[in-house]
Amino acid sequence: MTEQLALGAAIGRALGDALDAEEKTVLMGEDIGRLGGVFRVTDGLQARFGKARVIDSPLAESAIVGTAVGMAYRGYRPVVEIQFDGFVYPAFDQIVTQVARLRYRTKGQVRMPLTIRMPYGGSIGSVEHHSESPESYFAHTAGLRVVTASSPQEAYSTMRAAIASDDPVMFLEPKSKYWTKGDVDTTLERDLDTAAVLTRGRDITVAAYGPVIRTALDASIAASDEGIELEVIDLRSISPLDVDTVVASVERTGRLVVAHEAPAEASVSSELITSVVERAFGALRSAPERVTGYDTPYPPSAIEGDYLPSLDRILDAVDRALGRRSSRTGMALTGGVG
Amino acid sequence: MTEQLALGAAIGRALGDALDAEEKTVLMGEDIGRLGGVFRVTDGLQARFGKARVIDSPLAESAIVGTAVGMAYRGYRPVVEIQFDGFVYPAFDQIVTQVARLRYRTKGQVRMPLTIRMPYGGSIGSVEHHSESPESYFAHTAGLRVVTASSPQEAYSTMRAAIASDDPVMFLEPKSKYWTKGDVDTTLERDLDTAAVLTRGRDITVAAYGPVIRTALDASIAASDEGIELEVIDLRSISPLDVDTVVASVERTGRLVVAHEAPAEASVSSELITSVVERAFGALRSAPERVTGYDTPYPPSAIEGDYLPSLDRILDAVDRALGRRSSRTGMALTGGVG
Amino acid sequence: MSTAVPAPSAELAAGLDRPLAVLHPDGSRHADAVLDAYLTDVDETMLTDFYVDMSIARRVDREAFTLTRQGSLVLWPPLLGQEAAQIGSCRALRDTDFLFGSYREHAIAVMRGVDPAGLLAVWQGNTLSGWDPYSHHLATPQIIIGAQTLHATGYAMATRIDGADDVAIAYLGDGAISEGDTNEAMVFASTFSAPVVFFCQNNQYAISEPVRVQSGSPLALRPTGFGIPALRVDGNDVLAVLAATRIAVERARTGGGPTFVEAVTYRMGPHTTTDDPTRYREDEEAAEWSAKDPIVRLERHLASSGVRTDRIREEAQVRCDQIARDMRDAVAEAHTPEAATIFDHVHAVPTQRVERQRAEHIAFVASVEGES
């Protein structure tokens, strides 16, 4: 039951298993059929399940989501792909005004068991619109669940949970990790609400998700060389956030760094920090720190490394939170990324 | 030069004056011409400036914004109306991927002096999609400016500044205050970056904007009966936030309440609280509090009063921040809106 | 200027040059090559039913209008003038066909058995949806212009996957023709040969904007560019509407794919109760359309066929009075929902976050009530 798979392949496996498990599951998206998707995540699925259930759609994102809503109306459980993060915005209206609200609007009469998959995040050295992190938009949208994954196992189990959920789920796939391998146990189930503590540490809590988890774990190793213990939390669920787990950690460590690739302003890290401050103000021994994309459009890929949370930037934030010497020591402008 | 005007009329005046001042200014939107807009904000402007400059557009929001981008390419300064907050999402792609980024993309070669106006907020007792507060989506979008107004004077001066700005500006008009009257001095200029301290107070800072300002001021009066002094700050600019002004205030009061109608999760209040925590952690004597719409879709209007920040909810948050008896005293679940 | 570029031709769709009709304003019945084959079962009973249905639709509308003026509803978008378009199209469907309407299809809701309380609840601001879509095979009203066209198309695509022969129908207005969603719906419907009917009530206005703002050509020309055939009919002729919709539904049901029906009609009232049409249209126009009134027309037709219309009118009157009473009762009995329902049905499995907010809200309300 356990097998080594790349993260992208683990998602493909989850999709295939979901198609097997429930005949009302259908996949739809641009190039997902014969091509198997631009990242080959759906490779082989159309050949296996036929064109009626693995549908190459015309090039129109609002329609991809909007017709999936209609399928859900008819009792289907559609899993649609948006080819890249940067192409989700044409579907924004259907996501915000329909997908997120139909259950609420109809007092539960209409179910929206829709999964919207999209590769997200940077570090693939591509051109504009191919490296974005739009999760904050969805986190701000009541009625949606927003999840990601940091390993093949998480990717498999979370995708199965997302498809099985009667709630609409935005599944952001960390595209830079599609080729990262790991063991996958297909019997392992997981929910859509909880974070996971990846490393125990007494000095500081570092909360992140998706592609940043690897960096956070590297930071944890690097910090331990200096005798500093990071408690790395994989948030997994971006909305709702598992604030309890983070608060419990901060109550031990007293310090918090939150990292993601998305810009900082009105983002998931703003939310997590505010939520922690609201619930664990007394436990905080220093101001929480953010390590995020800057509040600029996504830059040319040649310099995306300077834009994205890096090992050094996380360590620098850890230093700041711990009151150690950091890049900002002695700076005229004090304070965080705001 | 000073005249009594309702807030909606003040905006209409600003639009007319802008059309007068600069021939490259054009207005476009659904029903803005002959009808004068569903709120009559543009009343009389088509008769005065002609159909070439005050344009009734077909019913398609993405095209309204997208063709305005093309006009800006040609050196125009378009001011487009989205009829209601809830109808802005079809234009989201053009706003996020084009309007917000064309300057950045072209290193300043292409200017985007676009103003996107929309009535926003609740309390008008209407049906779905007519009472939303989408500002957090725009605040999260780098490259945009997001502003609102709390009085006819602010509305007039800010609209003139928005239209004159070479940046794209999302102007959220507090529709429930369209009929609120006040003096307007058309010579009064204002910028797009700064907050205003409306009442000085030593006990607690209350930051809000748009339609909530009136409620915050009422709270200030009510609290003063109990000897509590609120420092009410009208943020005015939602993005960027004038964190300096709020921090300066919190450094005096040590306490903060942030109120807006939009849902809490990954919102403008999350951002403001996080920014203040980052920069004034030491000054905070209690956890900042949020008073916002809940993290649900907008409810039926019959119960919107329970959803929106009310005088009592603001006072309750003030009590919590001050450590006084509040609704949450003794509750099993402690902490804020998160 | 070049003349070499061909102009759109009027041969693409039936009725592009002049809407197809079989009942003329004076009540006379005319032959139509396209429609007549679908009207062979029309008899006095059916015509009488239509008359009663349309009378009820009009009365429901008037009553709701009055209730709004009295402050019992927050808003009402009247259907006055569009009774034939709604009744004729709805009557062409099977009970299991699924309807995706916009916000003005009150007649359809009534025909589909929605009770007055359900019909009015949304417009009282008490709920976001007044009925169970599955009980009536009728989606909850859609306010986002054009959005429902995609839902209907997706629903229809799903019926094909099912292998079922149910049909979906999307109601849209003339304004909706401009939205990206509507056009994308036609793309998907065409590509997947979806059994969907696009039923466009061209009531000449999108709020204040006359239809020429959306299109310089008949709206029925639009779908033809997507490879979707279209029928353009007199929307105030209930029989023409019935026949056209039957044609479209039959095509859909038998694997022929989507069809577009444009029903040319007129919004005789304001856009909603808050609108003031005198700002943007002339009285003469309304008077002109008044002469084409769909109910009067049918009554004339019945009369000219020798039917005792006074009896039918009386029968309709009785039913109308009853439904009007029911509406007033429903409004009187309606109550504001519990505030805590704000937190219901946000998710299938409630999240801690929303439940926390619910608890805080309840505690807050209790504390305020405790104070006063």
Add this chain to the structure above:
Amino acid sequence: MSTAVPAPSAELAAGLDRPLAVLHPDGSRHADAVLDAYLTDVDETMLTDFYVDMSIARRVDREAFTLTRQGSLVLWPPLLGQEAAQIGSCRALRDTDFLFGSYREHAIAVMRGVDPAGLLAVWQGNTLSGWDPYSHHLATPQIIIGAQTLHATGYAMATRIDGADDVAIAYLGDGAISEGDTNEAMVFASTFSAPVVFFCQNNQYAISEPVRVQSGSPLALRPTGFGIPALRVDGNDVLAVLAATRIAVERARTGGGPTFVEAVTYRMGPHTTTDDPTRYREDEEAAEWSAKDPIVRLERHLASSGVRTDRIREEAQVRCDQIARDMRDAVAEAHTPEAATIFDHVHAVPTQRVERQRAEHIAFVASVEGES
């Protein structure tokens, strides 16, 4: 199934049944009633210029492809096979007409005087835009499918407000025909009679999806539903493309409003350098289209007209070699932008927030460099 519903007719646009052409694959020149009037000035010089232009376009493309394989570019969407469509259309415009392209219109950028460094910078990941749109009357490439059609339409609407006679042209692909934006652009263009040309390169594929996924009918049928006339031409026939675009541009310039041109062509290479077309199409298909190669065709035509093509080929070769050298030099000389440019041009008037982040970034970089 009803046969009463008319099917879309092929009389709406020129070339719907078979794309208009004047140069056949064997190089022979044929008459065309629609196009010929717009080709009266075609002489040997012009044909030679076209040949050279197209050769350069192909060489630029091949060179960039090679540079990508060598790791100098991050990505490249090849135009191979679409030279005639791009050169022929571009040459129908005035210098002050404004072009809004997608991401594959490299030939147009070259024709509009963009230098190799500018052309390649985006694909090196060094910038988001390689040239000043105003210097070349050419918008920066657009990656969001369909978005530029609205920009072109808005630009055209603005020229009408100006009273100027400039024309805008939007380049779009066959895939783009499905996006809401493209369809809304046609609505606005039609309603406002905007002087815009929609130039669609139907290269048969949107990545892996054959054009039938987007449409069961010729793409040129689509605009006719919006009241926009269309011309469908052989996109590998540079003269047909030139003439059709000239017709469209003349209509636009003289107040005739929008026109749609479908250039039927073929993407001979992969979608981009990361694509693998063997997964979704057969070799035979590519071979078939190879026989219709636009450059070979023009060369045959020149030869059959008695022109010394070896001389022309040599001339083209010299220019091609030069531009290829320039490209390699440009790539070699290109440098990664300063990291701090991340913070440039976010707003016209910089905000404190972004400037604070810039300062923090600079301090951070300094501290890391200080450590190492």
